[in-house]
Every structure is written in structure tokens, then in C-alpha cells.
Amino acid sequence: MSKINFDDYNFEVISVETTGSYLLTLNKNSLTFDKSIAEALGYTSHVKPLLDRENKVFAIQACKANSLKSIPFSKPESQQKGSIKMQYGAIRNLLRSLMGDKWKEEMRYQFKGDLIPDKKAMIFELEKFEELSPFIPRNTK
């Protein structure tokens, strides 16, 4: 077989960007951030979770690992394959409490994020959500 020399061809490198809309899913026991969020925030290793109580807005902002109350977030770009899962009870409880009566124990909820590029932050309005069907583990059918 003859060796193929790639330089002989006019290959163009096309970077495939994830077009996902920044989705945050609130599951029964965890929070899941889409990979597109990690990408938008530059695969930051840590974020700061923020909350505006009055307007019911949840936000995460990229920060340094030694910042106050920072939590680990993404792996480096080459290693972060899928979405990011978090299991902080405090954050889940806060989000649920702010959703108030609309929240049902068994359901999962999805929020669409808005990127604030200069602040390297993503905000989620807690009043705007989509209710998803409950999560059924694969092996319990």
C-alpha cells in the first residue's frame, strides 16, 4: 500500500463546535451541567455558585481554585468528555426551595442558561424551567 501524504491534499480543518443550548438539569440527587456550559466557560477548573434570592436567579462564575467557596468544575478540554455532574445537597436544596410549589419530588427539571461572556459566567432563571419525566435507572425495568 502506498503511503498517503496528507500534505498532498487540500484538507481543511473544520472545528466542530457543540451547538447545545446551555442546559442545567436538576435531578433527584444531582445537578448536571451540559458540556456546552463547560466549553462556554473555557473549561474552567473551578466555579463559584451564586444566588440572587429576590429575582430567583442561580449563577455560576468561573474562578480560581483558591477563591472563596469555589467548587471544582471542569476537566481540561481534552479530558472533559461529557456533562458535569455535581452532588451538592446545599445547592439542590436552595434551587428547589426557590422553585417553591412548582417543584415535585420525583420530577427532573431543566433550565436554560444565559452566558455572560465578559464575566465568564452563566446565569439560570429559576422561574423558567422545563419539567422532564422522572429518571428511571436502566437496570430496574
Next chain:
Amino acid sequence: MVKKNDFGKEKKVTKQQKKIQDAFDNKRKVEVIPAKISDSHIQKKRVAAYCRVSTYAESQSGSFELQIQSYKEKIRLNPEWKLVDIYADRGASGTTIKKREQFNRMLNDCRLNKIDLIIVKNISRFSRNVLDFISIYRELKALTNPVGVYIEDLNINTLDTTSETLLLMLSVVAQAESEQKSEAITWSIIERFKKGLPIIPTHNFLGFTKDRFGKVVIEESEAEIVRFIYKNFLEGVRAVDIASLLNETNIPTVAGNKWKSSSIYRVLRNEKYFGLVIMQKTFTVDCFTHKKKVNHGEKPQYLLRNGLPAIVSEEDWELVQELLLNPRKGFKKKVVKNIEKPRNFVSTIKSGVFKGFIVIDTKWTKEEVAEVLSKGEHQ
């Protein structure tokens, strides 16, 4: 043959001169063996581009993206070039290379023989500091695989050109631009000081925050901590003990760190807490080192009385200063028991778009979460 030199003395033609004259008169046949070790025209040139904008401002973000994209395209379209990487720093000053991470990464890649040519838009993007520019340019030139810097708007490659003088002059201009700007800004700040318009950043200032209109106001939850510190110190509690009390109650400093006695002393010494504003307490020596110096009278200072709402009274503050001069003597040695601790403290973001947002602590229990939320409702 006899020739006269500059001093009018007569001098004979040397053997060496004769040889050269002969060589030109009688042509000899010489064969040329072409240089073998010159891969520059066979291999593609490995090219990197460097971009920089000094602020995160919206108006510059366009320029930043444009620089990156146009270089990508430019390098890709040139058949003799191969893109190594685009190195781009945002919000980095040109006067020093210390904080320019990408720039330093690029220099390292040069030293590792990964790059043959660096493209920059103009000299001021590369460096606004003559000393840095010259030392970098010489280092790159002296590498085993010399790296050239191609300055686009002047169409100069530092390897091709022999006119170091020109480059030097241009980099002096780039530096002077920075110096002038820095001077203009300093002037405006001093003029404002003279008119009693202080600059008080509050994002790192315990007890104060700014309202929507930029006016400095007291942040009650933090002012409570300031009063707590002053009150206890006046009652004879040592600074170390105040610090540990605050740490026990999980109240961080405004920067989010643990309290130390030195941070307590800083609060106690700050005259802003009784409303006095001293302007030009520090000054910057020059715009290249960015070094700050405490003003011990090298520059004038400006005082503004009642420039801020007071958190402690002037009398208390004066008393504290007296105690601070000789802490041991001042204290009536008494152990204070049952000091009223400030209640569970929730830190909020003090400035920027997220002003007023609380920082979630992932260690909060369910009860604490409920407490945090109810606090918000009462406010």
C-alpha cells in the same frame, strides 16, 4: 607602486592587496557546493501569531477576536506557512510581561524550537517596554533556531533587517505612548483629589458598599463586624483573640480569608471608619514596574473630613489609636466572657453584575439553607 595614506606618508602596496588585485585581473574558475543544511525552503515555516488587548472592554473584544481570526486565516492561506498556535492575552498590560501568560508560553515554545516566526500587528502589541522588547528580540535572534518577529504594519522581520536602530526607535515610541497615558491618568486623579473627589473602591473594603449611583454607603451586615472589632478592642480583648473569635463564628474577612491579628489591626487603624478620607496614601512609582509605595510625604496628601458615613465615632477611633501605640499599657487586663457573637454570616458579592448575589456554601445544611432563604425574604 607608491601610494599616499591619510597622513601623507608614502606606503607600499602589501602582499595581500596585490593578491586581491590579481584575483580580479585574472579570473579563476571556482566551483560552488550549495549549502546542504538549509531546510528553510523545503520545510514549511512554523508560524505563530501574538495578539493582545489591554482591557476586557466590549469595544476591545471585537478587535481581539478580529486579530485572532485574521491571523488564523492569513497563516492558513500562505502555502509556505504552518500554524503553530495563536497566542492571545486579554486584559494584559503591554508595559510588563509578567502577567502575560500566553506571551510567556510563546517565548517558551520558541526556546523549545517549536516556532520559526511570530507575527504581531504592530510593535505596541508586542511590547510597550523598550528594555523588554530589546532583550526578547535579541534572545529570539540568538537561539539555535533563530525566531523572527514579523511586525505587520511596518512590514519588518527582525531577522531580515539589520536596522536595530529603527526597531529601537519604534519601541521607544510605543513606550512613550504608555508613559503619556499613565501621566494623564495620574493628573486627572490628583485633580479630582484636590476637588475632594476621592476614589474609594469598596469591593475589598469591609463595612462599605456602593449604591446604584456609585455613592459609598454603609453595608450593615459588614459594619456590624467592624463595630464588633472596635468594641471588643476597647474593652481590652487582644487582636489575636478577636481574630480567633471571628474565625470560630465562620466569618471570613472581606477577601474571604481567615482573620489574623494583622487584619484586625488594619481595620483598627483605618481612619475611614470614622469618616475621614486621606487621599494619596500610596503612589505608583512608574508605570512599568507597577510598584506601589506608601506615601511617607514624598507626595502631597489630601484630607476630606466627613467624606464617608462613619461606622465608629471619632472619639472611639482616637482612643483605639492611643491603645495601639502601647497596647499592653492600655489594657485593663480583663478576660471578657460571653462576647456577643455576630450571627451566621452570609457573604454577598459587593460589586459588578452579580452585586447582591449570595455566594453559596456547599457545606450548608438543610436548616442553614432555609435560614439563608428566610433572611432574604425579610430584607
